[in-house]
Amino acid sequence: MSGPGAFERATSVAPRSPGWYDAYLAEGWDIVGNTNGGYLLSIVANAMVHATGRPDPISVTAHYLAPAGAGEASVEVSLVREGRRFSSARGALSSEGTQRLQVLGTFGDLDRAPAAPELVLGTPPELPEPEKCLRIEPGEGFPPPFTRQVEMRLHPDDARFLEGARSGTPTIRGWLRLPDGEPVGTLALLTLLDSFPPTVFNVDLPIAWTPTLELTAHVRARPVPGWLAGEFRTRFVSGGFLEVDGELWDPSGRLVAQSRQLALVPRGDG
C-alpha cells in the first residue's frame, strides 16, 4: 500500500483555528443514509488526538444527537485537563449547522504505559478461519454501503439473519480488518467497534433499527497487524433500551478494545 489508506483519508481533520477542525463525512460510510456512528467518533477522536497531543483514545464516549449524512463537517475540541500521563477533552461534530455528536474522552500514549500487574479472565471468541466465515458485502440497500469500508467475516452461526433466519442468541462474532491492508490503529478501533450488524438481528423480536444513544470505547492496546476477532453481545433488551457489549482481540490474542453502547428499542408496533 502506498499513501494513506481509505480510512485514514476518510477520518482526516484539518486544523482551521485554535480548537476547530474541518472534516468531511465521506460518501459510502452510511447505513441507509446515516453515517456510521463509530466512524463519526473516529473523526472527532482524531481531532482530539491532535488537540491533546496524545496518540491514543483511552476512554471515549459519544452521545449521538442527530443522524448525519455525507458532507462537510466541523469539529470543535476543548481541552479540559492536561495531566502527566493523560489529557481529557470535549469534542463536538457539526454539519449543516446541526450538532451530530458530543464526545468526552481521555487520551494517552499506550506505548508509555508503565509495567503493571495483569489478569485476563476472558478469551477471544472461537471463530472458524476467515475464509470459512461469511463475508458481508454491500447489496442493494442491504447490506448497506458501509460494509464496503470495513472487511467483515461473520461466524456462520451468527450470520443466519443474512438468509432471513435467526440464531436465537443476540450475539455477533466474527473477523474485522480494514480493506487493502490498511493498518488498524487505535482510532480505527473506534470504527470497528461499531461495524457489525445489530446483535438483535439474531433474535425473534420486532426490532429492525436500533439508533445508538451512546457509545463508550476503552482502548487497551495497539493491535498488531492482521484480522481482529470481535464479539458483540446483548443481554438486556428492557425499558425501551438495549446495550451492546463489544470486545476486539488482535492476532496475538490480546484484548485491544472494549465497548458498550446503549441503543433505543423502537416500540413494538413498528
Next chain:
Amino acid sequence: MSGPGAFERATSVAPRSPGWYDAYLAEGWDIVGNTNGGYLLSIVANAMVHATGRPDPISVTAHYLAPAGAGEASVEVSLVREGRRFSSARGALSSEGTQRLQVLGTFGDLDRAPAAPELVLGTPPELPEPEKCLRIEPGEGFPPPFTRQVEMRLHPDDARFLEGARSGTPTIRGWLRLPDGEPVGTLALLTLLDSFPPTVFNVDLPIAWTPTLELTAHVRARPVPGWLAGEFRTRFVSGGFLEVDGELWDPSGRLVAQSRQLALVPRGDG
C-alpha cells in the same frame, strides 16, 4: 422518615445563575480523603436534571480529572440537545478553582417510555438474605467513612478480603440501600453503582488503589423500594487498566442500572 434524607441533602444543588449551580461536597462521603466518584456524579447529574427538566439520567459518563475533598463546589451545565424524548447536556464540577470531573449525559423520563419488546438474558446475583451477608461499617481508616452513607451487605464469599483473605475471583456481590429508609431514586443509583469495595481486593494482585478514570452508567428503570442486589465484575486487568462492570437489580427482579468503569492499575512496584 420526615424531610429530605441524607443522600438528598448531600446531593442538593442550588441554581445560582443560568447554567451554574452551587453544591457542597459533604463531609464523610470520602475514601481516604477523596470524595466518592459516584456521589460526585450524582451531584452533577442532579444539576443536569434541573437544567434539562428531565428527571432521569438515561446514560451518563464522568471523566475524573482530580480528586476532590469536602467543601463548596460549583457545577456548570450546558444543554447540547433538547429532543422530544431526551435531552443531552454537558456538566462539570469544580471546587477550589479546579475542575474535578466532566460529565456528558442524556436525560429522559423513565415513566414515559413507550411499550417496547423485552428480552432479559441475565438474572440477579444469587445472594444470601441480607442478615446472612457481611455488613461493611466504617472503621479507623478502613472501611472508609463513605461506608456510612450507603448500607452494604456483602456476599460472604466475596467479603473475605475484610479478614485479609481473597476469594480469588475479582467479583463483589451484595445488597445496597440508603440508610434510614431513604428512597433510592435514579440519581442515587449513580452513587450505588460506585459504592462497593474494589473487585480486585479479591485477587492476589499487588493493587491497593484503583483510581477511576471514567464511569458510565445506564439507568433502565426506577427501582421499587427495598434492598438492591448488586454484582460487580472485572475480567480484564491489562495494559495498566481494569474495567468494572456493574449491575443493580431491584426487589421486583428488574435490572435498574448497568455501569462500566475504567480504572487505573498502579504499577506493580508500589
